Amino acid sequence: MKRLTYLLLCLLMPAMAAAENAPVKYTDAASLTIVNKAQPGGPAFQRIDVARYPELTPTVTRYYRYSTGLAVVFRTDSRNIRARWTTVNQLPGANSTLIAQRGLDLYIRRDGKWVFAGVGVPSKSGTQHEAPVVEHMDTTMKECLLYLPLHDEIAALEIGTDEGALLEAAPDPFRHRIVVIGSSITHGTSASRPGMAYAARLGRTLGFGFINLGASGQCKLDTFFARIAAETRADAFLFDTFSNPSAQQIDERLEGFVRRIRESHPTTPLIFLQTEVRESGNFDLKKRAFEDAKREAARKGMEKILETDKNIWFINPGMKLGDDHEATVDGVHPTDLGFERMLKKVQPQIIRILQKHGIK
Amino acid sequence: MKRLTYLLLCLLMPAMAAAENAPVKYTDAASLTIVNKAQPGGPAFQRIDVARYPELTPTVTRYYRYSTGLAVVFRTDSRNIRARWTTVNQLPGANSTLIAQRGLDLYIRRDGKWVFAGVGVPSKSGTQHEAPVVEHMDTTMKECLLYLPLHDEIAALEIGTDEGALLEAAPDPFRHRIVVIGSSITHGTSASRPGMAYAARLGRTLGFGFINLGASGQCKLDTFFARIAAETRADAFLFDTFSNPSAQQIDERLEGFVRRIRESHPTTPLIFLQTEVRESGNFDLKKRAFEDAKREAARKGMEKILETDKNIWFINPGMKLGDDHEATVDGVHPTDLGFERMLKKVQPQIIRILQKHGIK
Structure with missing residues (x-):
């Protein structure tokens, strides 16, 4: 069966190669749907105005x-998705990949799940980038979720699709709004x-x-973080x-921080991670x-x-990284392995808390 | 108890601060023990001459x-370990951190295990680096294992310890020699x-x-990889x-590759990972x-x-990355999370095979 698939694909290759070299049409991503912005308005690709x-x-x-x-x-039903962007x-940075810092990361919905499809690799120097994100796909219509850089500002972003293929804005696939400050x-x-x-x-899960x-x-x-939350x-x-x-700082600031948020969000669940x-x-x-002193504070x-507000939660430990000391890049920042271990413990607790507040 | 530890440490802080600013003595790392070289001789910090x-x-x-x-x-019994190095x-690179590419990574043996101690963070531009690796330690004698950059050439490397502290070469802590070609x-x-x-x-495990x-x-x-192996x-x-x-290429080259190695290593176990x-x-x-075609070949x-050589092993699947499609940085290269998943499956099999050949 695999052999058959392979033979079939070999026959398709010339068509694919043609698709690869097909003219590309670029669309300003600002004309599509941008999700996960903290507040409406402001520059298209900035999380806060x-x-x-x-x-x-x-x-x-x-x-x-x-x-x-x-x-x-x-x-889109394009066989190929490219991107052109400016940072x-x-x-x-030293403890992060360039792909995370200023690259793009594409997921496509398959059987209800967001499946990794490809990354847009930024140039190794300079701020002008152009790269394929995924190529040689079939032409079924696909719902795409393209994450923007974690550690850079986007001055411009265009999505490239095959000339003649369809590209259209899709509705925000995510329900509810959980705002994470940290x-x-x-980050x-x-x-x-x-x-x-x-x-x-x-979000994807x-x-x-x-x-x-x-x-x-x-x-x-x-105080300004409390004001933004408010x-x-x-x-x-x-x-x-x-x-x-x-x-x-925790001793001095925590109560005021919570009080300021409570002025605007009197009963919204606030979940704190240790x-x-x-x-x-x-x-x-x-x-x-x-x-040690920080965690104790x-x-x-x-x-x-917690004594006075039943809608506040404290997950402690909130970031369990395992006991082999191998889950950070530099002793501080969790890698994907660290995040995996952290989520394994924390995600079920977060789900449970949100469900108690009707968020499901 | 924790509070007491904290108070004690507060009292110790001035001494520690002094240690931090103590004059540093640099030692050429080439005068210490370099482990995991493929062959004797050649430039100190190169894996192959x-x-x-x-x-x-x-x-x-x-x-x-x-x-x-x-x-x-x-x-060393130094409170602080620094490094100065040139790449x-x-x-x-785009899919790797600078710390992995041209940084240093220190482990200290504790209760028989190698425990992460700190990294030497390289400069973000240029090829001259100087950084602390770990600071404010106690002064017990410690056995240290400092990994060198994964993706750069080291032109010079010096280890900095506190003036007056001891720094000496230690014997290679690793037994046996498993050579990994890939x-x-x-990499x-x-x-x-x-x-x-x-x-x-x-190696550490x-x-x-x-x-x-x-x-x-x-x-x-x-052929040249087979010659190096031989x-x-x-x-x-x-x-x-x-x-x-x-x-x-697999169809055309695999048998000759194995034959060339077997001329010099007639019965050495050869473990191939799918x-x-x-x-x-x-x-x-x-x-x-x-x-698909590659894995099938x-x-x-x-x-x-395997039919003709009982000292050859094939671990298939050899690199299981899980089923959530989240274990690579770019669709190809496993992250620490990918390596964790891969090792979980492969490490016990490697151990079993090596044990069969008396390597334990």
Whole structure:
């Protein structure tokens, strides 16, 4: 049977080769559906319209211009899908692939599931990229979900399809809005490709909209994050807010942070994740002490908050990375393996909590 | 108790800070023990002395100059370990972190196990790097295993320890020599850091010397790979030789490849891994057909070889990546998650085969 398939495909090859060289028609992705934006309006490929929040620090301003967590959804019967895009950063990060930082990551719905189809590999230098994403497909109509870069700003993005093929905007495939505010772990710093950030994985698995507001290294329970949460429509919030602040910052800021959000979202479920035990503390006693104190401050702070608000949840441990010390790239940032281990523990708990609040 | 530890550490902090700023003494790593080299001699940080093999293609010549799989082993009681090193490549790869490509990855033996301690993060541009690897440790004597870059050539490497601390070469901690010849998957292309390439993971777990001769995209059963195998001392060979060649190349070359190795290693166990089912064929019918034909050619070719040589083994499937299509960075290269899934299936089989040959 396999041999037969192969022979059939050999016969089809000339047609495929022709398709490969067919003229490409480019469509501005801004004219398609962009999902997972935190708020309506603002530049097409930015997760937050930073002009609304002048109080953000320069780093958070820069990060919130990134397309982290956003995806373009469309339908096409094209055999080949290409992309042309422009980013703004010059240097690569050290603990992440270029594909995750400034590349594209395509999934196609098959039998109700989002199945990996291909990546758009960015150029190794410069900010102009053009690449195939997937080629030599059959011509059935397909529902596509294209994740945008995790760690760069998109200045322009065009989707290329075969001349004569159909390309149209598709409705947002995700129901509900779960807004995730957090650190580099949420930002997806060491996910291998954009769709492997844990919020994106949760979104595909549950069919829910997960809005990624991770800001690498920046999420220290600052007032502006609370204001953004307060002004963002959400069915639930997920917080990775104990990875970046010190124990002292948690002591000082946690209650005010929650109070500010509660002014606008009095009963919306708020789910807090305890931070990971960092592998960077395996031998570094200073880091270990800092992290131990931080987790202890989070535990104590949450204990107090849970006493008075039955719609707040604390998942502790919230980021279990296994016991072999092999789940991070650098002692801090979970790899796809780390995210897999973390989700294995946390996903069922998140599902259970959301279900209690009618989110299913 | 935790609170007490924290208070104690707070008292220790000033001493630690002093240690942090203590003068650093640099030692040429070439004067320490370098493990996992394929053959004796040649440049210190190169896995193969390419001058011995003028028939290599330019790409394989370049790759075999890389420090892939090599590690420096030493003992030290220094609180802090730093590194200064020089690499040669200018541009980053797209599907790998800079830490994996040109960074360092340190493990320290604790209770008989190699535990992740820290990475040396390379600079984001240029070829000169200087970074802490781990800091603020206690001053007990420690056995260290520092993996070198997976995808770059090391022109110079110095280990920095606190002035006055001891630093000495340590004996090779690994017994036996398992030589692994293969593709980018063996090369560790999308491992997050050097020690996460599957050969390195097998080495740490089993306590065996795994010599990494992966050559990204190049391993097409060429005669020169057989010659290198023939001239390399090994207790066993592991082959990932079906990831790069076409079905036709496997048909034409496999028997000659094995025959050439058997001239020098008549009874050494040769373990062949079947290649992965690539996620790049999820929708790309041309790639799917190419890959199906390749795996079928490998299966048939190995079937024939196994009939006449009882010391040859074929692990099929040899690279199981799970059924969620989420274990590669780009449809081809397993991430740490892919390697984890692959090892879960393959490691027990490798152990069993090696044990049959008295390698334990």
